[in-house]
Amino acid sequence: MKVTELAKSLGTTADTVRYYTRLGLLKPAKSVNGYKSYSNKDVSRLKFILSARNLGFSVADIKQILNESEDGKSACPLVRSLIKERLEETEKQFQAMLALRGKMSSALSQWEEMEDKAPTANMVCHLIENFEKIKKA
Amino acid sequence: MKVTELAKSLGTTADTVRYYTRLGLLKPAKSVNGYKSYSNKDVSRLKFILSARNLGFSVADIKQILNESEDGKSACPLVRSLIKERLEETEKQFQAMLALRGKMSSALSQWEEMEDKAPTANMVCHLIENFEKIKKA
DNA sequence: CTTGACCTGTGTCTAAGACACAGGTCTAAG
DNA sequence: CTTAGACCTGTGTCTTAGACACAGGTCAAG
Numbered sequence: 001m002k003v004t005e006l007a008k009s010l011g012t013t014a015d016t017v018r019y020y021t022r023l024g025l026l027k028p029a030k031s032v033n034g035y036k037s038y039s040n041k042d043v044s045r046l047k048f049i050l051s052a053r054n055l056g057f058s059v060a061d062i063k064q065i066l067n068e069s070e071d072g073k074s075a076c077p078l079v080r081s082l083i084k085e086r087l088e089e090t091e092k093q094f095q096a097m098l099a100l101r102g103k104m105s106s107a108l109s110q111w112e113e114m115e116d117k118a119p120t121a122n123m124v125c126h127l128i129e130n131f132e133k134i135k136k137a
Numbered sequence: 138m139k140v141t142e143l144a145k146s147l148g149t150t151a152d153t154v155r156y157y158t159r160l161g162l163l164k165p166a167k168s169v170n171g172y173k174s175y176s177n178k179d180v181s182r183l184k185f186i187l188s189a190r191n192l193g194f195s196v197a198d199i200k201q202i203l204n205e206s207e208d209g210k211s212a213c214p215l216v217r218s219l220i221k222e223r224l225e226e227t228e229k230q231f232q233a234m235l236a237l238r239g240k241m242s243s244a245l246s247q248w249e250e251m252e253d254k255a256p257t258a259n260m261v262c263h264l265i266e267n268f269e270k271i272k273k274a
Numbered sequence: 275c276t277t278g279a280c281c282t283g284t285g286t287c288t289a290a291g292a293c294a295c296a297g298g299t300c301t302a303a304g
Numbered sequence: 305c306t307t308a309g310a311c312c313t314g315t316g317t318c319t320t321a322g323a324c325a326c327a328g329g330t331c332a333a334g
Contacts, residue, residue, distance in 0.1 A: 002281080002282085003281085003282075003283090004280090004281065004282090013322080013323085014281085014282090015321095015322060015323060015324080016321080016322065016323095018282095018283080018284095018322090019321065019322055019323095033282085033329075033330075034282080034283075034329090035281085035282060035283085035329090035330095036282085036283085041258075041259075044258075044259045044260075044261075045261070047266075048261045048262070048265065048266060051265050051266055051268070051269070052265050053321090054240075055240060055241060055244055055265060055268065056237050056240070056241050057265075058320080058321090059320080059321065059322095060320090065261065065262060066261060069256035069261045069262065070256075072255065072256065073255070073256075074253040074254055074255045074256070074262075075256065075261065075262045076248075076251075076252075076253035076254060076262060076263075076264055077253060079248070079262050079264050079265060080245070080248055080249070080264070083241060083244060083245055083248070084245065086241065087238070087241045087242060087245060090234060090237060090238050090241060091238065093234060094231075094234045094235070094238055097227060097230060097231045097234060098231065100193050100227060101224070101227050101228065101231055103191075103192060103193070104192060104193050104220060104223065104224045104227060105224060107192055107220060108217075108220055108221065108224060111213075111216070111217055111220070112217075114213075115213075116211040116213040116214060117211055117213060118209065118210070118211045119206035119207075119209065119210075119211065119212065121178075121181075122178075122181045123181075124181075124182070124185045124202065124203060124206045124212065125185070125202060125206065125211075125212045125213060125216050126213075127213055127216050127217070128185065128188050128189050128192060128194075128216060129184075129185060129188060131188070131192065132188070139312080139313085140312085140313075140314090141311090141312065141313090150291085150292085151312085151313090152290095152291060152292060152293080153290085153291065153292095155291090155313095155314080155315095156290065156291050156292095157291095170298075170299075170313085171298090171313080171314075172298090172299090172312085172313060172314085173313085173314085190290095195289080195290090196289075196290065196291095197289090
C-alpha cells in the first residue's frame with residue numbers, strides 16, 4: 001500500500017501519513033523504487049491514531065500509548081490518566097476562549113457606533129486603546 | 138530603555154519585546170554596546186500591541202494596523218473589519234472546543250467503569266477504539 | 275517513445291513567543 | 305584596581321501538527 005492509498009482509505013491526507021511515519025508511529029517497508037509500502041498493521045495503527053487524535057490526545061501522547069502497548073502492557077491506565085490531563089487543558093482553553101469571545105463581540109458592537117479617528121503621536125487607534133476604559137458603558 | 142526594562146514596565150517578557158522587535162514593530166536605536174535602546178514612542182507602540190493582542194488580533198493584524206497608521210491614515214475601518222474576521226474564527230474554534238470537551242468528558246466517565254485490556258494484534262486500546270461505537274450507551 | 279497526470283520523499287514553513295547559550299555589563303566587596 | 309557573582313544581552317533553535325513547495329519518479333494512453 002502506498003502513502004496516498006492508505007491516507008484516502010482512512011479519510012486523511014498523505015502529508016499526515018508521512019508525518020506519522022517520520023515520527024516512527026507507522027513503519028512501512030521500503031519497496032523497490034524507494035517508495036514506502038504500508039502493511040495491514042499500519043492500517044490498524046493509523047486507524048487508532050486518528051481515533052485518538054479525534055479524542056483530543058496529542059501525537060506525543062499517542063506515541064507513548066503505542067510504546068506501552070508494544071511492550072504487551074495494557075495502555076488503559078495511561079490512557080485514562082492522559083485524557084484527564086488533556087481535558088483539564090481543554091477546559092482552561094475553553095474558558096479562555098469564552099472570555100475572549102465575549103470581549104471581542106462587545107468590542108465589535110461598541111465600535112460600530114464610534115467614529116473613525118486619525119492616529120496621533122501616542123495613539124494608534126482609539127477604538128483599541130480606549131476599549132478597556134469604556135467597556136462598562 | 139533596555140529590553141527587560143521596557144518589558145517589565147508593561148507587564149510582559151523580554152522575549153516578547155525581542156520578538157516584536159525582530160518583526161519590526163518596535164524600532165529601538167542601537168546603543169553604544171550593541172544593546173537595543175527603546176524610546177517613549179516604542180513604549181506607546183508596545184502598549185498598543187499588547188492591548189490589541191489581548192483583544193484577539195494576531196501579530197500580523199497588528200503589523201498591518203501599524204503600517205496603516207504610520208501612513209497617517211485612520212486604522213479604524215481596518216480594525217473593525219479585522220475583528221469581525223477574528224471573531225468568526227474564534228466562534229468556530231469555540232464551537233469545536235465545546236464539542237471536544239463534551240466528547241472528552243463523556244469518554245472519561247465511560248472509561249471509569251471499563252476494565253483494562255491487554256493489546257491485541259489489531260487493537261491498541263479498546264477504550265479508544267470502541268468509544269465511538271458505544272458512545273450512546 | 276512520449277506526453278501528461280499523478281505520485282514520491284525530502285525539506286521548509288507556519289504562530290507566538292520560550293528557552294538555551296556564550297558572552298557582556300554592572301554593582302559590591304576585597 | 306580587581307574580582308566575583310548576579311543579571312542582562314542578542315542570536316539561534318525549538319515547539320504543534322501537519323501544509324506546501326519542489327525536483328524528480330511512475331504509469332497508462334496514445
